[in-house]
Amino acid sequence: MDFTIGDVALRTGLTERTLRYYEELGLLSPARDAAGRRRYDADTLDRLSRIRLHRDLGTPLVEIDVDADGLAALARRHLADLDDRLAALARRRERARAVDERLQMGENVSPTALLDLLAGLGDESLRPTRRITLLVYRDLAAAHAWLVEVFGFAAGELTVHEGVVVHGEVFAGDGAIWLHPESGDYGLASPRSTGGFATACLAVHVDDVDQHHDRVRAVSGVEVLGAPVDQPYGLREYSVRDLEGHLWSFQQPIDDA
Numbered sequence: 217m218d219f220t221i222g223d224v225a226l227r228t229g230l231t232e233r234t235l236r237y238y239e240e241l242g243l244l245s246p247a248r249d250a251a252g253r254r255r256y257d258a259d260t261l262d263r264l265s266r267i268r269l270h271r272d273l274g275t276p277l278v279e280i281d282v283d284a285d286g287l288a289a290l291a292r293r294h295l296a297d298l299d300d301r302l303a304a305l306a307r308r309r310e311r312a313r314a315v316d317e318r319l320q321m322g323e324n325v326s327p328t329a330l331l332d333l334l335a336g337l338g339d340e341s342l343r344p345t346r347r348i349t350l351l352v353y354r355d356l357a358a359a360h361a362w363l364v365e366v367f368g369f370a371a372g373e374l375t376v377h378e379g380v381v382v383h384g385e386v387f388a389g390d391g392a393i394w395l396h397p398e399s400g401d402y403g404l405a406s407p408r409s410t411g412g413f414a415t416a417c418l419a420v421h422v423d424d425v426d427q428h429h430d431r432v433r434a435v436s437g438v439e440v441l442g443a444p445v446d447q448p449y450g451l452r453e454y455s456v457r458d459l460e461g462h463l464w465s466f467q468q469p470i471d472d473a
Contacts, residue, residue: 360374363386365435
């Protein structure tokens with residue numbers, strides 16, 4: 217299927233002027249139809265994707281070699297770059313949180329102490345930069361499919377060893393969730409194996425908690441523990457149990473509701 221320059225501009229957020237400029241630089245050369253109109257086919261869109269990834273990685277336009285790297289390699293580099301940025305933002309957020317906490321408690325923070333906190337003095341190599349949640353399931357493949365279909369999480373990989381799924385991943389916003397098999401050695405068990413008792417609850421923020429609730433409730437057999445309710449701590453939320461009994465809370469800040 218081919219697209220016009222207007223279609224591409226609308227779907228990518230790029231201006232038609234920018235797309236034409238890429239042509240002037242020799243980075244793109246879309247085909248033309250009988251009327252002379254540009255037609256963007258799969259190969260041209262692949263090249264455009266590589267150009268945009270290069271730009272996101274900070275490569276100047278004049279230095280972009282579209283043919284040097286395949287799309288998969290560029291996507292991997294882009295992901296690594298984003299992970300580095302997220303780690304840096306996590307460190308900055310922690311510094312800002314520490315300042316805010318002291319100020320909210322009414323402490324008299326001296327200018328020197330404030331600058332020290334904002335500068336992040338200390339061993340930042342020991343500061344956490346990313347969290348990964350691990351949940352235990354009996355049936356990893358079924359849990360993976362359920363979390364994607366019912367909760368709308370993004371599907372990650374399933375690792376199979378000797379015909380058995382031994383690891384799974386899903387993504388909820390900026391957080392990764394690893395699906396782990398039960399293990400007697402480490403005392404890891406699914407709520408399904410503990411008589412329904414869960415030892416933890418996961419909270420996930422969504423853009424529209426009522427819409428998410430309606431989506432989940434429409435799935436047959438899902439145990440939804442009530443409709444969304446405004447809580448005194450500033451969140452509108454509802455709770456639900458997944459297919460093996462893990463308790464989840466889906467939330468939205470009331471100011472955004």
